[in-house]
Amino acid sequence: MPDVGQVFDSGLENRELSVELDPKRLAALDLPLDAVRQAVAAAFVRVGAGKVQDAGHETLVMVVHEPATPDDIGGIVVRAQPGRPPLRIRDVGRVMERFPNDTEIVRFSGHDGVSLWITKRRQADVIRTIESVNQTVHDWLETAPPTVRFTSTYDASIETRTRLRILRDNAAAGFALVLLILFLFLDRRIAFWTALGIPFSIALTTVILPWTGITLNSISLCGLIIVLGMIVDDAIIVAESIYRRIESGTPLRQAVEDGLFAVIGPVTATILTTIIAFIPIWFIPGVEGKFAAEIPAIVMLMLASSLLEATTILPAHIAHAGPTADSRRPPGARWMDHLERIYRRALTVALRWRYALFAAVLAGFAALAIWGAEHVRFVMYPLDQAWEVWIYGKTADGTSLEDTAKAMAPLEHWIEQLPAGVVHSYKTVAGRDPDGWVQASNAFFAKLVLTPAQQRTTSATDVRERLLDAWKAATDTAITELSVHIESGGPPVGRPVEVRVISNDNAARNDALDWLRQRLDELGVTDIDSDAERSEPALRLQPDLARAAAAGITPAQIAATMRTAVDGTIAAWLNTPDERIPIRVRVDPERLDPRNPTRGLLLTSRFGHAVPLDSVSHSESVVEPRTIYHDNGDRTNRLRGNLDLEVTSPASMYPVIENLLAQMQERWPDVRGEIGGQARKSVEQLSRMKINLALTVVAIWVLLTVVFNSMFQPFMVILAIPFGVVGVLIVFSLSGDPLSLFALMGMLGMAGVVVNDSLIMVDLINRKEDDTEGVKVIIEGAVERLRPIVLTTATTVVGLFPTAYGLIGGADAFISPMVTSMMWGLLAGTTSVLLFIPLFYQVGLDVRRLWRRS
Known part of the structure; x- marks a missing residue:
């Protein structure tokens, strides 16, 4: 399909041919395991020997031998001696066609299945691409077996269509309101x-x-x-x-x-x-x-x-x-006249008491700025409309993959018990740790895709609480650990709390991890997990170097033989027109002694004779870390957890965790910590946005110095920006909504819009100052600019209002905060422009007169 970029599969079981050997027969026949692997590898040959000439024609010479069936592979000779019948693979084992799935078990919405993850090309239209994919699936199902059915587990066009519909409808409403304002005034x-x-x-x-x-x-x-x-x-x-x-x-x-x-x-x-x-x-x-x-x-x-x-x-x-031609004035003209009279009287009184009012405005501004900064919460991507929920869990250490898959049955039942219309689809994977890429037979995860937030009353947070409550209430479940993480739908930023503890001193690092985990738990961090816990029972095989050297065996041979015996080794590939099938050689799992897997296995020494594997090695039962993590060459482990975003935020937790890491390093000098996840990204983005806002203000000031040919008046104009910023902080604090990254972007845009009104007002006052002196010029200039300021502010606000509050179809978690930030910042900044700019202008004139007199 021309619009499809790539297709990835999950849960697909690829076919292989498995040569499964009997260790007792191998021992009885004095046959090393590696000899069988070498015989299989040697039996598959496809070599071009070159070309021969015959009367001017070239003929390609090929040497080809590729056993194509299990019976053909069973007939491969592994040993031949004069006067004795040849020893074949079927004499020491069996050949089976397998669809191995011994690393993970994947289910979709409670059923066995395979998923295809389809990506589009960069410039392709997501809606048209998915429509064509759905049509292809529909056509295929008409000839597919009746037992096979297709289910969409994730459809990016649903979110896109929903957002486009919300934005389109609210944009139309905003356009209608803008027209109403224009025709009214x-x-x-x-x-x-x-x-x-x-x-x-x-x-x-x-x-x-x-x-x-x-x-x-x-x-x-x-x-x-x-x-x-x-x-x-x-x-x-x-x-x-x-x-x-x-x-x-x-x-x-x-x-x-x-x-x-x-x-x-x-x-x-x-x-x-x-x-x-x-x-x-x-x-x-x-x-x-x-x-x-x-x-x-x-x-x-x-x-x-x-x-x-x-x-x-x-x-x-x-x-x-x-x-x-009609002499009648617009319907809103009388309202505007009345507003101008009120504004004129208010300015007259304000300018008369300008110093007291100037000081009161500055004090009120400072108080509101401090209050807003203390009470607003910054969350990069709020969870209001989250639609993706990840569940991570474990069973007891040593649990087999099949038993872990069975233990997930109650989880699937809890998911099915959620209210109808909440879950679009879900996928469960047994055999993977929470990161999804480390194999672990006792670990599992599940991914829930929820329906669009506008179509359900149950939030992603409610889903998390219901699932955790069901697990805590269960008495007969084999699930020992369960945590639920909500993805906001934005770019991946990690968990709210992520901390790396780094040290090559294992004991100190583990003690520091335990101490830090307890402190985080006391601070209200929930669902804390650590990758240091990911260990499993292991049978460690230790080569006896002296005996091995005397027998002509290397440690690498011992390792290779054990891997072949337990996991199997791909000895050859069978190439067919349709697929490339691996030929795996291993010991029959049903005949391998789990307590002593070396029994019956032989090695080929460099002297040419067979050596029992257990004679050059010994084994012991231990507990090994499943994965060893390093950071720039040093051993490291990670703690991750969630926060109640209604109470606190990742950004506010950052200095708290920094203090904890400082205390940790005082206790364990060889251990250091690093903060990651949402906490770090939030602080970094806040810092960058502050810098961006400062650069924006400076750039606007430079532009205005050219416009006004003054260095003082641009300061007066850009004073609208801090008033707008404080207005945004107050609104988000009072509403209880977190200040998101997109809200900060809206604040950046607001900075450029809110100065427009003060720019127009100061420009007109400057023009009038040439004709008149004193307070009158400021009042007349401000009143003359009242109508365009009110109209431009009103059209911008009513254009944004439907999208900010989702009047039609609901709000959007990303776009609405940005629009809300711009709208309220503009309202607050414009209000300050109407009152504060005339005050500041007159105070500036007073100061200038005093300076000239002095």
């Missing part, structure tokens, strides 16, 4: 031409997108929604500037020219500040940055398109058509 014709900027910008961006390699998906659509209310901001400022001059009696074409050129400079600056704010998202490292990289590209294309429309097409339309 502007002349009908001017509102219509202003609103035309939205479809124009979307259409132009859609035309350019294919050249950028960006597809229309849930992330790029998020960028479109973020900018939906903003793309009319520049058009509103231009239209309002023109409309104000028309209202004052200026001729139409003159009003268009004067209105456009009065604001084209600051309007262009507002577009640039917004673009600057989104650029740092491109530089977020790792998977997170790649995940959101399309958002700034969409925002930039949309804003550039809207600027083109607002400064060329919009003025041309207004100059051609003009306002509505």
